[in-house]
Amino acid sequence: MKKWILLLTGVLLVSIIAAGCSSGNNSGTVNNASPSADNTQNGGAKVNISLWVLNTGWEWLPEAVRDFEQTNPNISVEVTKYEVDPIKEALKVAASSKTLPDMWFTWGGSLGSFYAENGMTMDLTQVAADHKWSEIYNQTAIDMSTYDGKVSGIPIHLNVLGMWYPKNVYQKLNLQAPATFAEFESQLQTLKDNNITPLAFGSKGGWHTMRLTEQLLEHFAGPELHDKLNSLDASWNDPAVVKAFGKIKEYTDKGYFPMGYSSLDPSEAESLIYQEAAGIINEGTWFDGTIITNGFNPKDFDVFKFPNDQTPSRASVFAEMFQINAETEAAKQEAAIKFGEYLTSTDVINKYVEDYGSPAALEFNISDTTPHLKPLLDSAGDGGFLITDQALPQEVAQKLFEAQDKVALDEWTPQQAAEGMDKAVTAYKSKQK
Structure with missing residues (x-):
């Protein structure tokens, strides 16, 4: 050591x-x-x-x-x-x-x-x-x-959070850690085309999918607006927010998440990574220990920083x-x-x-x-930016979890999700007066 x-x-x-x-x-x-x-x-x-x-x-x-x-x-x-x-x-x-x-x-x-x-x-x-x-x-x-x-x-x-992947999966498909958001999305489709679930995310509890939503917000909104959204100093009814929710909808429709992921426990989604049935999971500095606890070797996995195309490129x-x-x-x-x-x-x-x-x-x-x-x-x-469920007031974070699920289940459009978030922020702020 x-x-x-x-x-x-x-x-x-x-x-x-x-x-x-x-x-x-x-x-x-x-x-x-x-x-x-x-x-x-x-x-x-x-x-x-x-x-x-x-x-x-x-x-x-x-x-x-x-x-x-x-x-x-x-x-x-x-x-x-x-x-x-x-x-x-x-x-x-x-x-x-x-x-x-x-x-x-x-x-x-x-x-x-x-x-x-x-x-x-x-x-x-x-x-x-x-x-x-x-x-x-x-x-x-x-x-x-x-x-x-x-x-x-x-x-x-x-x-610190990052995007983890099984080395064997990437080696078999001749993939390297993506350097841009476009490369990231291209890899999602490559994984799907090879019968591998691209994203091992379970949305039960909301926080697992939230880790992807916040990266999409960082990408579309940029650091300054993203921070203002989290501090409730900017309207969530913003085109960048709509685009972020739009990607959740797009990835759901394309089958990039596990079947029924809206109600899937994150630990069940995680098991797909160990089976090499999924390509990417968003976890943090604790995940080496989690891999060992589950009987696998962390050296069989690698991690990359989410390519949000921002300068500076911040981590969660x-x-x-x-x-x-x-x-x-x-x-x-x-x-x-x-x-x-x-x-x-x-x-x-x-x-x-x-x-x-x-x-x-x-x-x-x-x-x-x-x-x-x-x-x-x-x-x-x-x-870095503060992870969303710690940055937002808890009742607003819960509305984000709800919005993610409603978009995935086709109950809300991305625009309605952005509007729902903005209403939740307004309601929260009115209580603080």
């Missing part, structure tokens, strides 16, 4: 963010925690903290918890795991009933901002300053965990973090900070580097089992 210093801050746009870990100091046991947290370890009252995380990508967590509890015998950690969409729902339900855990995993952008804006998360601004997070985490990841000038979470992952990026309950008692908050910094420390990242994902930490080892991590992070060198 070679040591690699991740310095994306200077190259990712500040306006962007927003599926590894970050933090602490560079030792397995964080020694820069607050004094009261240290007192918890040395004879204080027993503290139990609850943590909600995803059930995939965290296979290493039980061992890390055991190590932490051995070093910190007065702190115990209770972990509950959820699938992606269920954890979003469980957190919202818990927020409304005031039963949030002491600490939880979430995403940057509008997903994490909900809890910060409603006073549910601990303000970590002073902790970040005291513990010198700017020297530990990528600044972009910190920025994507910050709302209204307050640091709201401990950065875990900084993720997002961050993930741990938030801490603002209402939980101080001892639990201090223990949660210590545990979060421990999980995101360089020593922990390096110990589990093959399974950890794409860390938000500045310094860590690159594993031979994650051969696509560096190329993906490098692909964001020209900048």
Whole structure:
């Protein structure tokens, strides 16, 4: 393994963010925690903290918890795991009933901002300053965990998305990674002509197809308008939006997606890639680990940056973090900070580097089992835009998911989809007055 210093801050746009870990100091046991947290370890009252995380990508967590509890015998950690969409729902339900855990995993952008804006998360601004997070985490990841000038979470992952494909499929068809949007579309038809489903996308939940929609928006709208659409500073009833939805309709009609993809689970669509029955899937820096978990070799796959024909050519990026309950008692908050910094420390990242994902930490080892991590992070060198379901308010993002499906099912025209989005934005903005 070679040591690699991740310095994306200077190259990712500040306006962007927003599926590894970050933090602490560079030792397995964080020694820069607050004094009261240290007192918890040395004879204080027993503290139990609850943590909600995803059930995939965290296979290493039980061992890390055991190590932490051995070093910190007065702190115990209770972990509950959820699938992606269920954890979003469980957190919202818990927020409304005031039963949030002491600490939880979430995403940057509008997903994490909900809890910060409603006073549910601990303000970590002073902790970040005291513990010198700017020297530990990528600044972009910190920025994507910050709302209204307050640091709201401990950065875990900084993720970049790309278009993955089985090498065998491309070699058999004599294809190379496309350099232009026209080449990309030509390859979709070539794949289809050879009885290979071009795009392994499942639209159940909406977010999988959204990753393609946002790339089409970047292509047709360009970076400036795309950012204004996401910040709700431009009308979605725009020709560029209509063109993007038009491509979803066109690709559906041409059979570029799996049969019945509007209701297909993304994991089912993903299986087509392993079978080499599909040509391309849009996944991120975590996907090497996903491939291994499913019993395949990541070296049998490769990845390219979506050719959006823009200069600079931006990648889709997002961050993930741990938030801490603002209402939980101080001892639990201090223990949660210590545990979060421990999980995101360089020593922990390096110990589990093959399974950890794409860390938000500045310094860590690159594993031979994650051969696509560096190329993906490098692909964001020209900048990035925040992934749509973190950039948009959640009710507007849900309307985007609905619009995608209605276009695919021929219930809405692309123009009606653009109009529907614009109405949803207007309704959302009227509620904020």
